[in-house]
Amino acid sequence: MKYLILIISFCFWSVGAQNMDLFEKGNTLYNEGQYADAIDQYQRLLDNGEHSAEVYFNLANAHYKMNHIAPSIYYYEKALQLKPNDKEIRNNANFARNMTIDAIDTVPEVGFARLFNNIINLMSYNAWAVTAISFVFIFVILFLLYRFASISNQKRVAFVVSGVSLALSFFSLFMAFQKQRLDINDRPAIVFVQESRVKAEPNLRSEEAFRLHEGTKVQVVDTLKNWKKIKLSDGTLGWIQSEDIKLLNNF
Template sequence: MKQLFYILIVFISTSASFAQNEALFNDANAHYNEGNYAEAIDKYESILDTKEHSAELYFNMANAHYKLNHIAPSIYYYEKALLLKPRDKDIQNNIAYARNMTIDAIEVIPEVGFSKLIQTITNTFSFNNWAKLSVALVVLFVILFLGYYFSNSTAKKRVAFVTSLSCLLLACVAVAFAFHKYDLVEKDQPAIVFAKEAQVKSEPNLRSTEAFKLHEGTKVQVLDTVSSWKKIQLSDGKTGWILNEDVKMLKIF
């Protein structure tokens, strides 16, 4: 009875929070439509303070920041919206406009040859889907092997044996791609530069030489963190160290 009471309390509080956030969201949208972008952002941030996250919320926040020419926040929230809805055309189109406001022109080094092929195949499915595929193939292998073992026909035995081994081989390949996908996701630690102009150092200390400068809105990959510094890599392969306060991680929700 006590457990049921706790469940009821949680349900009521969750429903009340959802209703309140929905009212805040509608209020924020009304401010946005009236051109009161700063007020809309305040309302959207109030929703984020309740730990509620959605692609729609981030997208609307990004739009409001874009209207105010806030380069880094607009790109940051578009990128977060893309993490939740990577195939959304509206987000893709709007982030392209926001990126045009950035100063840094960084060349993207494309994947080529066998490496590109592996990346393309790996990104076909998520880690979970690769894992599910490998389990399905193992189950199919077991069924076919049992068919081979109990079959009295030589022809059927041959077919069952070959197809069962093929399923086992494909299952191993699927497992390899699953681990590769997991590794890619874990290593993918994007961040957005928020400083108007940030000095990127050759080593993680202020006395080291300057490697290059970056400006707000530029997207980087974080490779390591040492004290108050982050080691970053650009899309052209250049690396350096930047102060923690100058960048904001994207995968923190």
Template sequence: MKQFVQILVFLAFVLGFSQGTEKFQRANALYQQGKYQEAIDAYKSILDAGQESVSLYYNLGNAHYKLSNVGPSIYYYEKGLELAPNDEDIKNNLVFAQNATIDAIDSIPEGFVSSMLRKITSLFTFDGWAWVSVACMILFVILFILYYTANLSSRKRLFFVGSWVVFLIGIFGVFFAFSQYNSVQNNQFAIIFAQETTIKSEPNLRSEDVFQLHEGTKVKVTETVNNWKKIRLTDGKIGWIPSEDLREL
């Protein structure tokens, strides 16, 4: 009975994957025909079914960009980069989309050490760094066994040094994995979807206007109060925005 249930689960998974692939191909066909809104609807139906992929987010971003939907295009490119931080196609298209935004926001200069750590950490996702650590630990054990079984002193030195090198890489992998995890947990970003929105000093409409933002701008969300989000810009400015004017990544 248990095997029968497992077979049913497997068949349901295969069927769902097959249907998702067919929907994706139909959506791509609509995109190629220039029916961008229909393609967007088809791509979103795949997301609504609980499936996601780098290609899906990339194509959604492209379709929105074709319709000059700056906010959604940036949003979906950013979602794609969450799954594939080093995808050059997404990075390039994201730059094009960002060039279409109105707001020009300066960034607070970042120190050399923190900048290098951020770049190294962003090479892989949290799962990617975790797998690097696991692979290094396995390789460390193999090299250490080879060290003990080797007869030649030159090979012993090679295996000994190699084992400790991969061990250290594995330790750094764990560090970068937790850094990536903490970065995701503590840095909740969002994209402005409203064409224009006024940022308030407090989470209510009666408070003072602080500044304005426009569609496509990326902000950091630091707090939520009812239907308001407290945001911080890269230049250090802070304020409150209605929740419906942005979409969190």
């Protein structure tokens, strides 16, 4: 058993060292202007299972330098999934989006829906779940204090705060389920062909609804065989062939 642990530890160390070497080689090649070779090194990192914001960001930068519109936007978006608040990634992603042809308006959320979604997105599903458990723990402690306290003021405060903690635990649990629902329904994708003819129905004989070009971001709302039903940021719906887009949630 001891030797097995040593062997496993050595394998993890070896893979980690190899990945670090690939990352440094990619960075060196990028700094030398050899962007295609740098892409190969970063891609090998992904093939080794190294999915990090830094790898995606550098890979996106290399594609951007070569004017690869769709891949650069795709990997910037992947980096933002892991580090959504990183200003440098956001800035570079905006530069890449400026290369796209399609100008699609965004329908803004207003009123209560916007406020509700902003609150949900304050934390991840796991963070909301941990928060709910934490409030339950606080409730139990305060309820025990209320149960065994001998001073009336202490009992009153413990009762009120324990009630608030229980309410917050239910609220956090509700938000966790809402966040999970949003995450499941969030299926973004990037158009990877130079031009795609989006259909009104999922077949080639159907009427053409509109056209999209590489780098445009869409939301996948349904799948039927080799077709994806997509939704644009302005609410427009259509069917696109699956091979024309690449899903962002696939790691």
